[in-house]
Amino acid sequence: MQYPVTVSVDTHATKVRSIFREEGFRTIPVVSENRLEGAVTRGDMMNISSTKSNIDARGIMEKPRVIATPDMELIHLAREIMKAGTVYAPVVESPDNMHLVGIVTVADILRKFLYNGLKPDHETLEGIVTSNVVTCNYNDLISHVWKRMDESGYSGLPVMKTGKIIIGIITRMDIIRSRHVRMGFESDSEMQGSIMVEKVMKTPPVVVTPNTPTREAGEIILEYDIGRIPVVENPVYVKK
Structure with a gap:
């Protein structure tokens, strides 16, 4: 798990775009006083119509398909991410406390599995x-x-x-x-x-x-x- 770069709900869309371009992130969580409100993906940025380019992060964010907690088993989280067809999961304190504590990506999970020597089901x-x-x-x-x-x-x-x-x-x-x-x-x-x-x-x-x-x-x-x-x-x- 890593603590991600975040933007506030009122961050202008052009600023969010700049962060994507400069940092190469796939997803940026959107917060309000560190409470998770949503997330902006690369796809969300490119789907902004030219007539709505003056909006803020609140207007383009999506609800994360998967939200994790620190005590969730990694293999269970991996299955949930795959089932949802996404590549990330914000991590919050608990189901009742949406305070953002980090984010887990598919790359994080893959890296952990390789480091732990997990044997793939298929050799090739x-x-x-x-x-x-x-x-x-x-x-x-x-x-x-x-x-x-x-x-x-x-x-x-x-x-x-x-x-x-x-x-x-x-x-x-x-x-x-x-x-x-x-x-x-x-x-x-x-x-x-x-x-x-x-x-x-x-x-x-x-x-x-x-x-x-x-x-x-x-x-x-x-x-x-x-x-x-x-x-x-x-x-x-x-x-x-």
């Missing part, structure tokens, strides 16, 4: 990979990719070229940090300087193969601070 990635992968093309517009992320719930998409050849990856943070896009938008016409994915994506991508040991894949995810890692056959580039 072959039996646990997601086969129906949501991707984008290098020449897609950023606006289209953002909508695809929002609809799919994935914060990062492999970037493809010529069929099934992966050449990069693009994440919500890449888009937020890009100076080519505004904080929020409602349609393509409202975007300033809408550009193609190839101008923002990271390349070469960090990838693994189906035969990569599960533990090694976890270590790579932690090393590069990434939420998803493409699994490929016969990689041209394996960035390590």
Whole structure:
């Protein structure tokens, strides 16, 4: 568990955006006198419409899907986070006391499991990979990719070229940090300087193969601070 950077309910949205861009956080808890009120995610920031850009954190925050307490067992918390389809859980004093004491992320849980030598159910990635992968093309517009992320719930998409050849990856943070896009938008016409994915994506991508040991894949995810890692056959580039 770590104590997170927080913002107050009346922090302006532009200040929250600045913190995301500079610090790279995935989630920022919103508090009122250190009482947990909600949280702002990267997705919340990008979904602000241009007509509502003068709002504060109170107007864009979401209710955390999972809230933990210090006495909660880690394996139980991990299951709750996975079930909720989220990547974090604020930690409060107790169910009756919403005083914020920290935050636990998927990365924290993975790091703890690896440190404790927890043995994965699958030795390699072959039996646990997601086969129906949501991707984008290098020449897609950023606006289209953002909508695809929002609809799919994935914060990062492999970037493809010529069929099934992966050449990069693009994440919500890449888009937020890009100076080519505004904080929020409602349609393509409202975007300033809408550009193609190839101008923002990271390349070469960090990838693994189906035969990569599960533990090694976890270590790579932690090393590069990434939420998803493409699994490929016969990689041209394996960035390590």
